[in-house]
Amino acid sequence: MHITLEADYAVRIVDCLARNNKRMDAKTLSSCTGVTLRFSLKILRKLVGEGVVNSFKGTQGGYELAKPAREISLGEVLEIVEGPITISRCVGSDEFQCTRTDDNACRFNKVYAEVAQVVKEKLYSVNFER
Amino acid sequence: MHITLEADYAVRIVDCLARNNKRMDAKTLSSCTGVTLRFSLKILRKLVGEGVVNSFKGTQGGYELAKPAREISLGEVLEIVEGPITISRCVGSDEFQCTRTDDNACRFNKVYAEVAQVVKEKLYSVNFER
DNA sequence: TTTTAAGTATATTTAAATGGTATACATTTA
DNA sequence: TAAATGTATACCATTTAAATATACTTAAAA
Numbered sequence: 517m518h519i520t521l522e523a524d525y526a527v528r529i530v531d532c533l534a535r536n537n538k539r540m541d542a543k544t545l546s547s548c549t550g551v552t553l554r555f556s557l558k559i560l561r562k563l564v565g566e567g568v569v570n571s572f573k574g575t576q577g578g579y580e581l582a583k584p585a586r587e588i589s590l591g592e593v594l595e596i597v598e599g600p601i602t603i604s605r606c607v608g609s610d611e612f613q614c615t616r617t618d619d620n621a622c623r624f625n626k627v628y629a630e631v632a633q634v635v636k637e638k639l640y641s642v643n644f645e646r
Numbered sequence: 647m648h649i650t651l652e653a654d655y656a657v658r659i660v661d662c663l664a665r666n667n668k669r670m671d672a673k674t675l676s677s678c679t680g681v682t683l684r685f686s687l688k689i690l691r692k693l694v695g696e697g698v699v700n701s702f703k704g705t706q707g708g709y710e711l712a713k714p715a716r717e718i719s720l721g722e723v724l725e726i727v728e729g730p731i732t733i734s735r736c737v738g739s740d741e742f743q744c745t746r747t748d749d750n751a752c753r754f755n756k757v758y759a760e761v762a763q764v765v766k767e768k769l770y771s772v773n774f775e776r
Numbered sequence: 777t778t779t780t781a782a783g784t785a786t787a788t789t790t791a792a793a794t795g796g797t798a799t800a801c802a803t804t805t806a
Numbered sequence: 807t808a809a810a811t812g813t814a815t816a817c818c819a820t821t822t823a824a825a826t827a828t829a830c831t832t833a834a835a836a
Contacts, residue, residue, distance in 0.1 A: 574835055
């Protein structure tokens with residue numbers, strides 16, 4: 517029940533941008549966060565795609581937060597990289613569907629859903645403002 | 647942020663024992679839970695080792711709960727199979743230790759620890775009584 | 777118009793975790 | 807003592823995660 521390294525990296529990157537509060541190129545971000553350049557680019561693309569980060573091409577190009585740090589939540593960043601926060605694989609309408617037929621099969625899925633909800637609330641209550 | 651299939655299997659097995667409330671051999675448990683016999687045995691060993699299930703050898707042997715279903719929590723079973731419930735890899739004194747040195751590195755680990763605590767409380771509040 | 781930096785797309789590689797098997801052996805009880 | 811059952815250890819296969827590589831395109835500023 518861990519977050520992936522990639523998700524942790526994404527958090528570092530957003531945090532780095534939030535703390536410096538200026539446009540930064542991928543190379544600088546890479547050394548700031550300790551994430552390899554290539555992998556940084558990969559993650560940055562996802563963040564840009566979901567509207568958390570803006571990118572700028574050309575000289576003096578780079579990345580900056582697309583909105584105030586206060587409006588970016590930890591949960592948001594994690595879900596961009598990890599997908600929806602769920603505990604059980606059955607809960608949530610993923611591609612993974614439970615195939616069990618006995619009625620007691622999913623007795624605990626209700627619990628898992630509740631847990632996921634609590635986790636979500638907690639993670640969305642934290643933002644990147646210093 | 648999912649539980650593993652193995653953990654889900656372990657829950658099924660304990661649940662099956664709790665619902666039937668009698669000694670059951672591995673083969674029966676296997677067909678009851680839909681987990682392969684071999685893999686059931688592997689999981690059962692862990693459950694026996696941690697005192698959740700008792701095993702009996704010989705003819706009429708098999709497995710039964712080592713204590714009342716009410717006293718076995720979902721969290722307990724999950725942690726037996728998955729290890730300690732944590733969100734970040736740094737939090738919790740695992741073998742994995744954070745090597746980052748900048749002071750902002752673990753700004754979010756406090757949050758992760760809180761989340762893990764909430765998850766734990768929720769999972770330990772549910773037991774296997776019908 | 778050249779340089780710098782990012783975008784896109786795809787593919788490969790490596791490593792770790794997960795899920796599942798196989799073999800050989802030990803114990804118990806009818 | 808034989809049949810049924812559990813134990814221990816090692817192994818293998820698959821999947822997922824993490825990281826790298828290649829090649830080409832687009833955009834902006836000096």
